[in-house]
Amino acid sequence: MKLERNFLLAAVALGALIPLLAYNEYALHIGIMIMFSVMLATSLNLIVGYVGEFPLGHTAFFGIGAYSAALLSVRFGLPIYVTIPLAGIVAAIAGLAIGAVTLRLRGPFFVIVTLCFAEVLRLVANNWIELTNGPMGVSGIAKPAAIAGAAGVQQKLWFYYAGLALVTISLLISYRFVYSNIGRAAVAVRENRFVAQSIGIWPFYLGLVTFVLAAAVGGLAGGFYAHYISYVGPEVFGFSFMITMIIMVLAGGKGTLAGPLVGAVLVVFLEEFLRDFKDLRFSIFGLIVVAVVIFLPRGLMGFIGRRRESYDRRPAGPAEGGAKRNRLAPAIESAALNRGGAADA
Amino acid sequence: MDLFLQLVANGLVLGAFYALSALGLTLVFGLMRVVNFAHGELYVIGGLFGWALTVVFGWNYFLALVVVVFVLGILGYFIDQLLIARVRGQGEEPTILLTIGLSIFIANTALLIVGTTPVTVASPFASKPLFLGPVVITQARLVLVAICAVLIAAANLLIQKTTLGCAMRATFQDPMAAQLVGIRTPRIYGFTFALGATLAGAAGMLLGSIYVVEASTGGIISLKAFVVVILGGMGSFAGAVAGGLILGLTEALWGGYVSTGYVDAIGFALVIVTLLVRPYGLFSRRAERA
Numbered sequence: 001m002k003l004e005r006n007f008l009l010a011a012v013a014l015g016a017l018i019p020l021l022a023y024n025e026y027a028l029h030i031g032i033m034i035m036f037s038v039m040l041a042t043s044l045n046l047i048v049g050y051v052g053e054f055p056l057g058h059t060a061f062f063g064i065g066a067y068s069a070a071l072l073s074v075r076f077g078l079p080i081y082v083t084i085p086l087a088g089i090v091a092a093i094a095g096l097a098i099g100a101v102t103l104r105l106r107g108p109f110f111v112i113v114t115l116c117f118a119e120v121l122r123l124v125a126n127n128w129i130e131l132t133n134g135p136m137g138v139s140g141i142a143k144p145a146a147i148a149g150a151a152g153v154q155q156k157l158w159f160y161y162a163g164l165a166l167v168t169i170s171l172l173i174s175y176r177f178v179y180s181n182i183g184r185a186a187v188a189v190r191e192n193r194f195v196a197q198s199i200g201i202w203p204f205y206l207g208l209v210t211f212v213l214a215a216a217v218g219g220l221a222g223g224f225y226a227h228y229i230s231y232v233g234p235e236v237f238g239f240s241f242m243i244t245m246i247i248m249v250l251a252g253g254k255g256t257l258a259g260p261l262v263g264a265v266l267v268v269f270l271e272e273f274l275r276d277f278k279d280l281r282f283s284i285f286g287l288i289v290v291a292v293v294i295f296l297p298r299g300l301m302g303f304i305g306r307r308r309e310s311y312d313r314r315p316a317g318p319a320e321g322g323a324k325r326n327r328l329a330p331a332i333e334s335a336a337l338n339r340g341g342a343a344d345a
Numbered sequence: 346m347d348l349f350l351q352l353v354a355n356g357l358v359l360g361a362f363y364a365l366s367a368l369g370l371t372l373v374f375g376l377m378r379v380v381n382f383a384h385g386e387l388y389v390i391g392g393l394f395g396w397a398l399t400v401v402f403g404w405n406y407f408l409a410l411v412v413v414v415f416v417l418g419i420l421g422y423f424i425d426q427l428l429i430a431r432v433r434g435q436g437e438e439p440t441i442l443l444t445i446g447l448s449i450f451i452a453n454t455a456l457l458i459v460g461t462t463p464v465t466v467a468s469p470f471a472s473k474p475l476f477l478g479p480v481v482i483t484q485a486r487l488v489l490v491a492i493c494a495v496l497i498a499a500a501n502l503l504i505q506k507t508t509l510g511c512a513m514r515a516t517f518q519d520p521m522a523a524q525l526v527g528i529r530t531p532r533i534y535g536f537t538f539a540l541g542a543t544l545a546g547a548a549g550m551l552l553g554s555i556y557v558v559e560a561s562t563g564g565i566i567s568l569k570a571f572v573v574v575i576l577g578g579m580g581s582f583a584g585a586v587a588g589g590l591i592l593g594l595t596e597a598l599w600g601g602y603v604s605t606g607y608v609d610a611i612g613f614a615l616v617i618v619t620l621l622v623r624p625y626g627l628f629s630r631r632a633e634r635a
Contacts, residue, residue, distance in 0.1 A: 052438075053605050054438060054441060054443070089442070101617065101621065104620075104621065105620055107380075107437045107441075108374075108380035108437060108441060109575070109620055111380070111382075111441055112380075112568075112571045112575065112616070113616065113620050114619060115568060115571075115615050116568070116572075116613035116617055117613075117617070118611075118612045119568060119609075120613045120614065123606075123607060123609055123610045124610070126606075127606040127607060161609040165429050177562075186438050198619075243449055246442075247444065250442065257392075259509055279453065279456065279457050280453075280457060281453075281458065282449060282452075282453035283449075283450050283454045285449060286447065286448070286449030286450025286452075286453060286454075287386070287446070287450050288446070288450070289442065289443075289445065289446025289447040289449060289450075290428060290443055290447060290450065292446075293432060293439050293442045293443045293446060294428070296431065297435075297439065341385075
């Protein structure tokens with residue numbers, strides 16, 4: 001907990017200092033993409049890591065946020081300070097509705113039904129031309145008035161710090177949530193649903209709270225994206241955003257707050273690095289997902305770190321990590337074993 | 346009335362095709378409890394391979410079909426033995442993620458190799474229209490519906506009547522007991538997945554002669570197959586047929602009478618409603634809840 005908090009604080013502080021070292025448009029653009037990715041990854045991780053289900057249609061909330069911000073800005077001329085929070089709120093409301101339906105299901109059914117929702121939303125965005133302008137998308141989303149006439153690099157700097165502020169808010173909310181009683185109860189449900197229920201935890205309610213929170217963070221990311229790119233089309237509901245989100249969370253390590261952050265930074269750099277092989281990129285991403293699932297089931301942070309809430313029932317690899325786990329949390333380890341048994345039954 | 350009959354005929358044909366494309370998925374789920382998110386990509390591989398053999402190399406259609414079936418079977422066997430076997434027994438989530446990763450890889454690699462151009466498998470069946478009273482159907486579609494029926498029946502017979510099918514069912518009912526009576530269960534897992542991949546690839550090649558095959562459509566195919574399987578109940582052949590027909594009819598009637606824009610959304614809406622009302626499918630007797 002302390003390690004994670006210090007890591008997050010250090011990361012945010014480092015993020016605030018970066019522009020002093022690399023003050024050019026390209027570096028700032030990468031920085032902005034990192035901010036945006038960290039928000040997306042944090043959002044997905046709340047569900048994958050703390051509800052223990054896998055929403056394959058998580059782009060729904062990102063897309064809803066992006067479209068809300070775009071339409072509010074273009075149709076009603078609202079400023080960015082209003083549209084991005086509203087994007088989060090609209091996405092949260094959508095999260096409440098979708099979560100109330102999908103969280104009754106588990107495992108593959110949950111995966112498929114969330115995917116169905118995203119697909120329906122994509123079709124609506126494509127076909128409801130009066131509202132969304134159909135496949136043409138919404139373009140010309142206003143940049144904030146403060147930087148209207150500024151040079152490119154200053155605009156980027158503004159977006160960088162706006163992104164950093166949003167990331168800080170997202171991480172703060174997630175941190176407060178994960179280490180609250182509700183968050184701990186959610187972990188209990190993830191580790192062993194039946195034991196959690198037996199001590200009076202209501203899994204559906206917890207799942208819904210987490211879902212709404214994740215949707216709100218996803219919506220914030222969508223609003224930020226809409227204003228930065230200044231164009232939103234139906235592809236925001238598409239699968240390519242989902243792929244990058246999956247990799248960020250899995251490679252970084254689900255169920256930790258630092259993992260998705262690390263994953264997001266890695267993926268953005270990897271995307272830049274693989275820019276020369278533009279189309280090969282996604283093939284490589286597919287292989288990374290397969291490799292992570294087989295070789296690194298707890299992700300990079302799970303591999304490096306000393307995360308105690310193990311999800312995997314295999315014995316811990318490195319001796320030091322194993323000793324630490326046993327000393328700190330024997331109860332959780334046995335719960336993890338139980339969970340495996342329950343899954344087989 | 347004529348329009349209605351025509352729409353129903355279209356819906357039934359479409360439904361038979363949906364059932365065919367969902368067959369491999371329902372088999373692998375029903376027996377192995379593996380939700381194969383790479384199903385649509387295996388379908389696309391079948392279609393693209395069929396196109397390469399029949400159009401690029403100019404092979405005979407049926408010879409190409411046999412080759413596609415074999416290649417997909419071998420591919421499926423190795424996917425299971427090399428990848429899925431490593432996460433077997435760890436619950437659902439790793440397998441789901443693994444097949445999602447696999448589908449991302451296959452789809453984008455196919456896109457690199459073949460490009461985005463839609464292709465068609467060269468078919469020996471004439472696309473001449475047949476007039477059955479007020480209803481018009483092309484010959485090729487009618488032949489394919491017959492092939493669908495044969496394939497579905499054959500797969501069902503294989504599972505229910507042969508020794509291999511018996512070993513499969515035994516393995517998935519109780520792996521330990523199956524091992525004790527001498528069944529080599531790791532191979533059975535491989536064969537089952539291979540059978541699922543074969544069915545997916547055969548569907549891709551057969552339907553690739555009527556519709557187009559695109560490297561990027563795998564996701565949609567998977568999704569439609571999921572819709573079919575959920576409507577009919579996971580793991581039942583009869584359910585897959587029923588689910589396919591329901592989806593086909595609904596889409597045809599909706600497209601004919603209401604609007605064409607949201608045709609694709611209908612299936613997803615049906616799934617959302619089905620999972621809420623009858624989570625184990627419309628026809629499944631097994632009380633298997635989501």
